[in-house]
Amino acid sequence: MAYSTSANIDAGIYFFNAGTTDQYTGSYTSYVAGIGTGADDNNIAAMQGFFVHVSDGTFPVDGTLSFTNSSRTNNLKPIFKAANLENRTILRFTANFETKNAIEDAAIIYFDDQANQSFDKDKDALKMLNTDILVPNLYSISTDPKQLSINGMPLPTDSITKIPLGIKTLSDGWINFNAKNISILPPNIHIYLIDAVGNITQDLKQRSGYRFYLKKGEYNQRFTLVFSLPRVDKPVEIVEKMFTITRSGDQVYVKVNLPFNTNGDLIVTNMQGKTLLQKGVAEMETVEIDPTVGSGVYVVTMISGKRKESEKILMRKDYE
Numbered sequence: 001m002a003y004s005t006s007a008n009i010d011a012g013i014y015f016f017n018a019g020t021t022d023q024y025t026g027s028y029t030s031y032v033a034g035i036g037t038g039a040d041d042n043n044i045a046a047m048q049g050f051f052v053h054v055s056d057g058t059f060p061v062d063g064t065l066s067f068t069n070s071s072r073t074n075n076l077k078p079i080f081k082a083a084n085l086e087n088r089t090i091l092r093f094t095a096n097f098e099t100k101n102a103i104e105d106a107a108i109i110y111f112d113d114q115a116n117q118s119f120d121k122d123k124d125a126l127k128m129l130n131t132d133i134l135v136p137n138l139y140s141i142s143t144d145p146k147q148l149s150i151n152g153m154p155l156p157t158d159s160i161t162k163i164p165l166g167i168k169t170l171s172d173g174w175i176n177f178n179a180k181n182i183s184i185l186p187p188n189i190h191i192y193l194i195d196a197v198g199n200i201t202q203d204l205k206q207r208s209g210y211r212f213y214l215k216k217g218e219y220n221q222r223f224t225l226v227f228s229l230p231r232v233d234k235p236v237e238i239v240e241k242m243f244t245i246t247r248s249g250d251q252v253y254v255k256v257n258l259p260f261n262t263n264g265d266l267i268v269t270n271m272q273g274k275t276l277l278q279k280g281v282a283e284m285e286t287v288e289i290d291p292t293v294g295s296g297v298y299v300v301t302m303i304s305g306k307r308k309e310s311e312k313i314l315m316r317k318d319y320e
Contacts (some may be wrong), residue, residue, distance in 0.1 A: 264304030
């Protein structure tokens with residue numbers, strides 16, 4: 001499926017599937033670059049609604065989307081939300097609660113030499129979070145970071161390539177994770193699931209399923225997919241940045257990036273060493289730096305256990 005004309009619109013399209021819990025909740029599937037997390041056809045049925053995402057940019061952003069008759073088909077089998085697998089290596093991962101008639105949520109990683117590990121609006125699809133409490137949310141996390149339901153990346157050539165996996169649940173329960181189509185990976189590439197809390201490294205080519213219990217919440221630090229050229233016989237140490245800095249106009253935010261159930265201290269100082277902010281933080285918390293501070297260079301420091309990271313940041317007000 002392709003748009004006839006569009007402007008400032010990501011290539012991905014998203015579909016809502018009504019759930020059985022009540023009339024307001026359900027789950028989402030997505031489609032981009034000939035790949036879908038849903039069924040096996042790329043046609044949208046007549047009267048079937050769908051969502052698109054306006055590309056990121058300076059607010060406000062306008063987007064346009066239109067179709068012509070050339071987008072129509074007389075195919076009388078109107079199955080939709082699907083993938084044309086072509087010749088690419090496409091890996092499908094699913095997660096579901098361990099319940100009767102469980103509904104799977106899917107995340108896809110595929111290899112494309114033109115893709116990269118940051119979000120690409122033409123090759124990746126963002127994650128639309130399910131609202132059904134009986135369906136977990138499974139996604140990979142790009143380097144931006146963005147939560148992705150479909151993630152294109154180059155074929156791994158480094159010794160170790162790490163792709164964070166995120167899971168968000170609206171209820172407590174046992175989760176079954178499964179890696180599908182793993183056998184299509186080139187024989188020289190191993191794939192492992194790392195559980196940082198359980199200190200477990202599982203070879204998904206040997207055992208594709210993994211079962212674990214989660215409390216209601218969002219888990220972006222616990223699980224990691226590792227593509228490796230050498231065989232791994234012990235847990236892989238996952239060392240990520242302790243924080244990232246983002247801006248929105250004059251506002252500056254520090255996105256804490258600590259492992260699950262881990263605390264730390266965030267400290268902001270000026271170049272003379274004067275402390276402007278000191279705050280206890282935890283896990284994935286976001287902290288705003290006081291927007292009233294003047295223009296200048298500041299040092300953001302995170303301390304957690306034996307780890308310590310610092311980064312300089314330039315703050316400049318338009319009126320100064």
